Amino acid sequence: MSEKKSKTNKVSLSEVALAAGVSKMTASRVLRGEGGYSERTRATVMEKVDELGYLPNRLATVFAGDKTSTFVGVSIPDLGNEVFAQVLEGIDRKLGAFGHQSVLGLTQHTLREEENWIRTVLSWQPAGLILTGRYHSKRALDMLRNANVPVVEIWDLNSSPMDMSVGINHFDSGFEMGRFIVSRGYRKVGYVGTSHDTANAASARLDGFCKAVEGSGGSVARQLCLHDTATYYPGYYGTEQLLGSTRGIECIYYQNDAMAFGGLQFCDAKGMRVPDDIGVAGWGDLPVAAVMRRRLTSVHVPHLKLGQVAAEMMLARLSDEPVEACRDIGFRLIPGSTVKSAETR
Amino acid sequence: MSEKKSKTNKVSLSEVALAAGVSKMTASRVLRGEGGYSERTRATVMEKVDELGYLPNRLATVFAGDKTSTFVGVSIPDLGNEVFAQVLEGIDRKLGAFGHQSVLGLTQHTLREEENWIRTVLSWQPAGLILTGRYHSKRALDMLRNANVPVVEIWDLNSSPMDMSVGINHFDSGFEMGRFIVSRGYRKVGYVGTSHDTANAASARLDGFCKAVEGSGGSVARQLCLHDTATYYPGYYGTEQLLGSTRGIECIYYQNDAMAFGGLQFCDAKGMRVPDDIGVAGWGDLPVAAVMRRRLTSVHVPHLKLGQVAAEMMLARLSDEPVEACRDIGFRLIPGSTVKSAETR
DNA sequence: TAGCGGAACGTTACGGGTAACTCAACTGTC
DNA sequence: GACAGTTGAGTTACCCGTAACGTTCCGCTA
Numbered sequence: 001m002s003e004k005k006s007k008t009n010k011v012s013l014s015e016v017a018l019a020a021g022v023s024k025m026t027a028s029r030v031l032r033g034e035g036g037y038s039e040r041t042r043a044t045v046m047e048k049v050d051e052l053g054y055l056p057n058r059l060a061t062v063f064a065g066d067k068t069s070t071f072v073g074v075s076i077p078d079l080g081n082e083v084f085a086q087v088l089e090g091i092d093r094k095l096g097a098f099g100h101q102s103v104l105g106l107t108q109h110t111l112r113e114e115e116n117w118i119r120t121v122l123s124w125q126p127a128g129l130i131l132t133g134r135y136h137s138k139r140a141l142d143m144l145r146n147a148n149v150p151v152v153e154i155w156d157l158n159s160s161p162m163d164m165s166v167g168i169n170h171f172d173s174g175f176e177m178g179r180f181i182v183s184r185g186y187r188k189v190g191y192v193g194t195s196h197d198t199a200n201a202a203s204a205r206l207d208g209f210c211k212a213v214e215g216s217g218g219s220v221a222r223q224l225c226l227h228d229t230a231t232y233y234p235g236y237y238g239t240e241q242l243l244g245s246t247r248g249i250e251c252i253y254y255q256n257d258a259m260a261f262g263g264l265q266f267c268d269a270k271g272m273r274v275p276d277d278i279g280v281a282g283w284g285d286l287p288v289a290a291v292m293r294r295r296l297t298s299v300h301v302p303h304l305k306l307g308q309v310a311a312e313m314m315l316a317r318l319s320d321e322p323v324e325a326c327r328d329i330g331f332r333l334i335p336g337s338t339v340k341s342a343e344t345r
Numbered sequence: 346m347s348e349k350k351s352k353t354n355k356v357s358l359s360e361v362a363l364a365a366g367v368s369k370m371t372a373s374r375v376l377r378g379e380g381g382y383s384e385r386t387r388a389t390v391m392e393k394v395d396e397l398g399y400l401p402n403r404l405a406t407v408f409a410g411d412k413t414s415t416f417v418g419v420s421i422p423d424l425g426n427e428v429f430a431q432v433l434e435g436i437d438r439k440l441g442a443f444g445h446q447s448v449l450g451l452t453q454h455t456l457r458e459e460e461n462w463i464r465t466v467l468s469w470q471p472a473g474l475i476l477t478g479r480y481h482s483k484r485a486l487d488m489l490r491n492a493n494v495p496v497v498e499i500w501d502l503n504s505s506p507m508d509m510s511v512g513i514n515h516f517d518s519g520f521e522m523g524r525f526i527v528s529r530g531y532r533k534v535g536y537v538g539t540s541h542d543t544a545n546a547a548s549a550r551l552d553g554f555c556k557a558v559e560g561s562g563g564s565v566a567r568q569l570c571l572h573d574t575a576t577y578y579p580g581y582y583g584t585e586q587l588l589g590s591t592r593g594i595e596c597i598y599y600q601n602d603a604m605a606f607g608g609l610q611f612c613d614a615k616g617m618r619v620p621d622d623i624g625v626a627g628w629g630d631l632p633v634a635a636v637m638r639r640r641l642t643s644v645h646v647p648h649l650k651l652g653q654v655a656a657e658m659m660l661a662r663l664s665d666e667p668v669e670a671c672r673d674i675g676f677r678l679i680p681g682s683t684v685k686s687a688e689t690r
Numbered sequence: 691t692a693g694c695g696g697a698a699c700g701t702t703a704c705g706g707g708t709a710a711c712t713c714a715a716c717t718g719t720c
Numbered sequence: 721g722a723c724a725g726t727t728g729a730g731t732t733a734c735c736c737g738t739a740a741c742g743t744t745c746c747g748c749t750a
Contacts, residue, residue, distance in 0.1 A: 010492065023729065028706095029708095038728065057468060057707070058468040058707095061706080063705090064707040064734080064735055079424070079434040080431070086425070089425060092450075093451060096462075101449070101466065101469075104437050104447040105437075106441065122400055123400055124403050124416075124446075142398065143398070146355075146356075146400070232632055261636060266636075268638050287603075288577055290577055290578055291610040292610065358736065359737090370739095382697095383699090402735095402737070405735080405738085409738045410705085
C-alpha cells in the first residue's frame with residue numbers, strides 16, 4: 001500500500017512537483033502563471049496536475065502570504081422575508097463574478113447571534129463583512145475595529161457608518177407614507193408589525209410614519225406589535241386583532257408587504273371594501289405585487305440593486321479604489337389602489 | 346513605532362504568549378481549555394487575550410491539524426425563487442447551530458457555474474458540500490470524487506446518489522397532479538414553464554405529468570417553455586401566449602406557484618372564471634397561498650424541513666454517525682380551489 | 691534519601707504554499 | 721575570450737497554530 005504524507009488524501013503541490021521532476025517552487029510558479037519557467041516545464045507540470053487531479057489549497061496560500069481570504073461574510077436577518085433573499089442574491093452574484101464567496105450568517109434579528117457569527121467569521125480571515133443593520137453589540141464593534149476589515153452596513157442608511165454604508169432612510173420612507181395616507185383623507189390610522197429585541201429599520205419607519213400622521217392632522221390610534229415573524233399570516237390575524245380592539249380605524253400601515261397582503265385577505269374575507277371601508281399600505285413592494293389585480297400601496301426599494309451596490313462598494317475597497325462611505329439608493333412610494341385615490345376624498 | 350511581526354495587524358498567539366510570559370504552546374492549551382496548566386497561568390493568558398483583543402486564526406488551526414474547515418458549501422440555483430430561499434434557510438440554521446458556516450453558491454441553474462463554484466469551494470477545504478440537483482458536469486464529479494468530501498444532493502431525489510441525497514420524486518409529483526387534473530374532468534391541458542440548459546426537476550415533473558394525463562384519457566395539447574425566469578410575470582404573459590395560440594385548453598399546469606399566480610391574475614384580468622372556464626395548478630405551495638382567498642391547486646413540499654434534513658445528514662456524516670444515503674421527504678397534493686371540485690364535473 | 695510519578699510548561703517539527711534570494715547555464719557583445 | 725545580462729530553476733525562511741515529545745520541579749513513598 002502506498003503511503004500518503006498527509007492525513008487527508010489530497011494531492012499537494014510537492015507531489016505534483018515530484019511527479020514532474022521539478023521543485024515545489026517551480027510548480028508553484030507554473031500554477032500562478034507569473035513566468036520564470038520554460039514551456040517544456042510548464043507542459044510537464046500541467047500534465048501532472050491533470051493526471052493527479054491536483055486542487056490548490058487556498059488555505060495555505062492565504063496562510064503563506066499572511067493575507068486575507070476571498071470570503072466575504074454576509075449577515076442577513078432571515079430568508080423567510082423575500083426582500084432579504086433578493087438583497088443576498090444581489091450581493092452574491094456580484095461578489096461571485098469577482099472571485100469572492102459569501103459566507104452566510106442568519107442572525108434572526110438578534111445582536112447576540114450577530115456577535116457570535118462575527119467572531120467566527122473573523123477567525124477565517126475574511127476579505128470583508130457585509131452586515132444588515134446599523135446597530136451592533138459593543139463587543140462586535142470592538143472585534144471589527146480590531147480586525148481592521150472592510151465593513152459595509154446595509155439596509156438602514158447610516159450617515160456615520162463604521163466604514164461604509166448603503167441603504168435607504170427608513171424614517172423618511174415611513175414619513176412619506178404617513179403624509180400620503182393623510183393626504184388621501186384618512187385620519188384615524190393603525191399599525192401592524194412585529195417586535196424585535198432592538199431598535200431597527202422597521203421601528204424607524206414607524207417613527208417617521210407617526211410623526212408625519214400626527215403632524216398633518218391625523219392620529220395613530222393603535223400600534224400593534226406581534227411577537228411573531230413578519231409574514232403573511234401574522235398580517236392576517238394581526239389585522240383581526242387590531243380591528244377587533246380599536247374602533248374606527250380607517251387605514252392600516254403594515255411593517256411590510258407580506259403582512260399587508262395578509263391584512264388585505266382578512267379584509268376580503270370579512271367583506272370589507274378596500275380602500276373605501278379601510279385603506280391598506282405596506283412596505284417593500286414584493287414581486288408578487290406585479291401581477292395582483294389590486295396594486296398594493298407600498299414603498300418600492302431596489303433590493304437586488306441594494307445588494308449589488310453593497311458588493312460593489314466592498315469590491316472597490318478591496319481593490320483600493322476610492323469609495324464614498326455612504327450611499328442612499330432611494331425609495332419610491334407606490335400609490336397603488338389599496339388606499340383611496342386623490343379624487344375620491 | 347512598535348513593529349508588528351505580521352503584515353496584517355492582527356494579534357497572534359505568540360504575542361499573547363509573550364505578553365503573558367509563557368510559551369505559545371501553553372497559551373494554545375489555555376485557549377483550547379484541554380488542561381495542562383495552572384489556574385494562575387490560565388488567568389494571565391486570558392487577561393492578555395482580552396487586553397490585546399486576540400482572535401484565533403482558524404486557518405492556521407485547520408492547517409496545523411491537516412483537517413478540514415467548518416465550511417459547508419451550499420449551491421442553490423437562485424434566491425428569486427422563494428422555495429430555494431427557504432431550503433437555504435433550513436440548511437444554514439441547522440448548520441449554524443452546530444458551528445458550521447454556509448458558503449453560498451448561486452449557480453443560475455447551469456452546470457458550468459456549478460462546476461466553477463465547486464472548484465473554488467473545494468480549494469478552501471470545506472467540511473462538506475450540499476448541492477441542488479442530481480446532475481453535475483463530468484469534471485465536477487471527478488473533483489468531488491478526488492476531494493473525498495461528503496456531499497448531499499438535495500431537491501431531486503437520487504436513488505443512487507454519489508454520497509447522500511434528500512428530496513422528493515419530482516416525476517411522481519407531476520404524475521399525481523396529472524392524474525388529479527384528469528380526475529376532475531379536464532381533458533385538454535397545457536403547460537407553462539421555463540427552459541434551462543439541462544435536465545432538471547421541473548422537466549421531471551412535466552414528464553410525470555404528461556405520462557399521467559395521457560395515460561388516463563387526457564392530452565397535453567401544448568408545452569410552453571419560456572426563455573425567462575420562473576416567476577410571476579412570465580406566468581402571466583406565458584398564459585396569454587398559451588391561450589392565444591392554442592384553442593380549447595381547459596386547464597394549465599405551471600412549473601411553479603409563482604408562475605401559476607401570474608396565470609391566475611391573467612385569467613382574472615380577462616374575465617375568465619377559475620376553475621370553471623379554466624383550471625390552474627402550480628407546484629411548491631408558496632407561503633403567500635396561506636392567505637389567498639382562493640387556495641391554489643398545488644403540491645406542498647416541506648422546503649424548510651428539506652434544508653434541515655440535508656444539514657442533519659451532513660452533520661451526522663461529519664461526526665461519523667450512520668446515515669441513510671437516501672431520504673424521501675415526501676410531498677402532498679393540495680386540491681385547492683383553482684381546479685374544479687369532484688362534484689362539479 | 692534515592693527513586694518515582696505526575697503536573698506544568700517548553701521545544702521542535704510540521705502542514706502547503708509563497709517571497710526573496712541564490713545559483714548555474716546560456717546568450718550576446720565587443 | 722572575458723564579462724554582463726538574461727533565463728530557468730533551486731534553496732531557505734516564514735506564515736500560525738498544534739501534535740508529539742522533552743524537560744523541569746515538586747511532593748510522596750519505600
